[in-house]
Amino acid sequence: MSLNPVQPPPTQDHKGIFTRLPFSEVTDKDLTFFKDLIPGRVVTDEDDLKSHNIDWLRTVRGHSKLLLRPKNTEEVSNILKYCNDRNLAVTPQGGNTGLVGGSVPVFDEIIISTALMDKVISFDQVSGSLVCQCGCILESLNQYLEGQGYIMPLDLGAKGSCHIGGNIATNAGGLRLLRYGSLRGTVLGLEAVLPNGTVLNCLNSLRKDNTGYDLKQLFIGSEGTLGLITAISILCPRKPSSVNVALLGCESFSKVLQVFTLCRDLLGEILSAFEFQDLESMNVVQTHLKLMNPLQESPFYILIETAGSSAQHDEEKLNVFLAKALESGLVNSGTVATDQSKIKSVWALRERITEALAHDGYVYKYDLSIPVEKLYALVEETRVRLGRTAKRVVGYGHLGDGNLHLNITSESHSKSLVAALEPFVYEWTAQHCGSISAEHGLGFKKRNHIYYSKSPEAVQLMQILKKLLDPKGIMNPYKTIPSSG
Numbered sequence: 001m002s003l004n005p006v007q008p009p010p011t012q013d014h015k016g017i018f019t020r021l022p023f024s025e026v027t028d029k030d031l032t033f034f035k036d037l038i039p040g041r042v043v044t045d046e047d048d049l050k051s052h053n054i055d056w057l058r059t060v061r062g063h064s065k066l067l068l069r070p071k072n073t074e075e076v077s078n079i080l081k082y083c084n085d086r087n088l089a090v091t092p093q094g095g096n097t098g099l100v101g102g103s104v105p106v107f108d109e110i111i112i113s114t115a116l117m118d119k120v121i122s123f124d125q126v127s128g129s130l131v132c133q134c135g136c137i138l139e140s141l142n143q144y145l146e147g148q149g150y151i152m153p154l155d156l157g158a159k160g161s162c163h164i165g166g167n168i169a170t171n172a173g174g175l176r177l178l179r180y181g182s183l184r185g186t187v188l189g190l191e192a193v194l195p196n197g198t199v200l201n202c203l204n205s206l207r208k209d210n211t212g213y214d215l216k217q218l219f220i221g222s223e224g225t226l227g228l229i230t231a232i233s234i235l236c237p238r239k240p241s242s243v244n245v246a247l248l249g250c251e252s253f254s255k256v257l258q259v260f261t262l263c264r265d266l267l268g269e270i271l272s273a274f275e276f277q278d279l280e281s282m283n284v285v286q287t288h289l290k291l292m293n294p295l296q297e298s299p300f301y302i303l304i305e306t307a308g309s310s311a312q313h314d315e316e317k318l319n320v321f322l323a324k325a326l327e328s329g330l331v332n333s334g335t336v337a338t339d340q341s342k343i344k345s346v347w348a349l350r351e352r353i354t355e356a357l358a359h360d361g362y363v364y365k366y367d368l369s370i371p372v373e374k375l376y377a378l379v380e381e382t383r384v385r386l387g388r389t390a391k392r393v394v395g396y397g398h399l400g401d402g403n404l405h406l407n408i409t410s411e412s413h414s415k416s417l418v419a420a421l422e423p424f425v426y427e428w429t430a431q432h433c434g435s436i437s438a439e440h441g442l443g444f445k446k447r448n449h450i451y452y453s454k455s456p457e458a459v460q461l462m463q464i465l466k467k468l469l470d471p472k473g474i475m476n477p478y479k480t481i482p483s484s485g
């Protein structure tokens with residue numbers, strides 16, 4: 001895939017306010033230690049390091065000179081203990097598909113790649129609990145499970161390269177959260193290595209466990225700032241035997257909302273996704289990826305997925321729903337996909353928007369939770385506000401979860417566009433009681449905006465927890481929460 005061809009600016013130049021914290025620099029003695037510890041898995045070649053220093057969007061760039069590829073928890077523990085003793089900063093990295101600059105170094109942090117920690121440890125056929133190492137690729141896990149009649153409870157566009165450990169560290173949401181809930185519910189347990197090398201084993205597979213604080217929740221969504229998640233236990237649903245996807249055209253956003261209500265009424269328990277995209281986001285996948293829109297042009301599109309255990313029952317329900325939606329004029333056109341290849345091509349129109357947008361030039365990304373009735377008003381206001389200064393303003397996302405992806409593009413990075421967008425978008429979101437990061441996390445790019453969504457007291461407690469677990473601050477520094485000074 002060809003993305004923004006321009007060399008991204010060094011990460012620390014963003015807003016020009018970052019200075020390197022006084023961590024040690026990697027010495028020859030350190031290299032000798034790591035080479036003895038994990039022979040053949042110590043990467044120092046500049047070319048090999050390039051793609052690990054740059055984020056997927058090509059918007060931030062660090063300068064790490066060292067990448068380590070441990071294979072197991074013990075190696076991670078030895079690495080972190082050594083780094084902590086030596087005051088060397090580290091950045092854990094999974095598939096490096098994050099969208100907020102959380103998985104690339106800012107300066108010369110040592111990158112700890114989880115790519116070789118990709119083994120399934122166990123799978124329980126009866127309960128559906130999967131235990132695996134953190135570096136398993138989401139799609140590979142799904143394929144493994146499909147062979148056993150199960151699926152992963154989460155699905156996202158980056159599934160072909162993202163790692164489950166990274167998904168959990170960022171508390172990724174994705175396309176099926178509406179049905180299977182967030183990772184905060186489906187993750188049953190995890191193992192994490194603390195910065196001082198302590199292995200914290202919370203890797204149980206119980207549905208219910210009310211003994212003390214639920215420590216795993218601290219690591220879910222902590223973006224590698226408290227420790228490195230090395231293994232996980234996750235509850236997987238049965239693979240549905242019947243899956244249908246419908247793509248519908250809609251004249252207005254208020255109709256989109258009414259379709260959602262109708263959908264919950266008539267599809268109920270078989271609804272597995274309710275996604276929306278506006279015309280501009282449909283245009284972008286058609287223009288850059290040459291995908292075919294099977295429907296007439298409409299201001300909005302809705303993608304509905306049903307997943308159930310009886311094809312006939314699901315089809316009946318879907319037909320009743322579609323007839324009602326068409327008769328009442330809530331939708332103006334529609335197509336249903338039941339076979340695998342058509343399902344895939346319909347999903348591609350929604351799933352590949354991120355990839356298509358990157359072909360436009362520079363992309364300004366906002367991943368927001370907003371009460372659904374107000375959700376699209378922000379896109380409209382942003383469009384009016386930016387006028388012709390932006391190349392494109394698109395709105396799409398997980399409507400069923402109240403999650404808007406507002407994306408703006410321009411030929412190249414523009415400071416005046418950023419000034420028009422920020423703090424406008426954040427203030428608007430806070431005024432409407434939303435969250436400035438619904439599912440992508442805060443990473444490097446959004447950490448200083450945390451106060452739009454969290455109280456000073458809450459941030460302070462986060463800083464205290466960080467200090468407690470990582471007194472030297474070596475774990476993914478400059479990310480997620482503002483430093484306590």
Ligand SMILES: O=C(O)CC[C@@H](O)C(=O)O
Binds near residue numbers: 157353405407
């Ligand atoms: O690129 C984005 O803004 C959203 C990416 C992803 O969360 C999606 O839902 O497609």
Ligand SMILES: [Zn+2]
Binds near residue numbers: 397405
């Ligand atoms: Zn999303």
